Amino acid sequence: MTFSIAAQVGDAFGVAVASKFPFVGAVVPEVRLGVGAVATQAMARVSYRGTALAALAEGLDASVAVEACTTPDEAREHRQLGVVGVDAQATFTGAECMDWAGGVCGRESSGGYAIQGNILTGPEVVEAMESAWLGSAGASLTDRLIATLLAGDEAGGDSRGRQGAALYAVAPGAGYDGCGVLADVRVDDHPDAPRELARLLRVNDLLFGRPEDVQPLTGALAEEVSARLARLGHGGDDVAEALERWAGEANYEMRMTPDGIDAKVLAALREETA
Incomplete structure (x- = not known):
């Protein structure tokens, strides 16, 4: 069978x-x-x-x-x-x-x-x-x-x-x-x-999964992530804190890292805010 x-x-x-x-x-x-x-x-x-x-x-x-x-x-x-x-x-x-x-x-x-x-x-x-x-x-x-x-x-x-x-x-x-x-x-x-x-x-x-292909949240990437998070109702001065709040809501907490943003989480954020 x-x-x-x-x-x-x-x-x-x-x-x-x-x-x-x-x-x-x-x-x-x-x-x-x-x-x-x-x-x-x-x-x-x-x-x-x-x-x-x-x-x-x-x-x-x-x-x-x-x-x-x-x-x-x-x-x-x-x-x-x-x-x-x-x-x-x-x-x-x-x-x-x-x-x-x-x-x-x-x-x-x-x-x-x-x-x-x-x-x-x-x-x-x-x-x-x-x-x-x-x-x-x-x-x-x-x-x-x-x-x-x-x-x-x-x-x-x-x-x-x-x-x-x-x-x-x-x-x-x-x-x-x-x-x-x-x-x-x-x-x-x-x-x-x-x-x-x-x-x-x-x-x-x-x-x-564990974080992979992590990029630091600086410069143009930080600005992009901050803007996309704001569109989802997670604005704020600290982009890392805003990301943490959204990730917890979206069930991505296992891929969170203090070193920046995981590549698959970034892709999911871009898809949700496309």
Whole structure:
């Protein structure tokens, strides 16, 4: 019912998944800081997530984590599983999964990945996903995950169509108030779920990302920002204080910095006052 990737970039782990199945984000992905990422699908068994992560937390290999899930399960041949740990990865496709079904896993310098899918248009889906993952080396985990998912969708994806998608990723100190969540984004029922997921991920990044490409609030830029803020009802002599007030109202507080204005916040301000 699904195609997914579980992956690692340094100390960040995540899963991205899409399917002609609603609420897929409630079933397939599970990620734990410092431990790894798991995707359970086909005739998914949700308990695989906890079993696999517990094995990884004990220091066991990803392939052993897969065995811990599948060996005692009489229905294992109807299931699929991807597991990525700190130093190992594995993918499993049961012999009775609906065609086309299969997966691939590997490791690069930044970490491991496991890609798998079932009821796909063909093996080209998994092949396109692996190419997209490897070709995006150097980008952030969330950017790589969504690029990989979109590549699989563009290659044919789920042969039944589109409905649900999700992306869940963690990294130490990331997210709101440093909670560790890079992204927890779901599309539960949408005719173009993968692209809607990509749109929501951009919003997530704007709200929860860290400041980047910061420019000092001096000279012409300070004058521009002050004028735009005044049009939004946030005028005042101190442009930094006015920016802080507007940013809090617009939910951009995570991107605030005493060093100036974040590039994405500036773009949002310009768009709102265009």
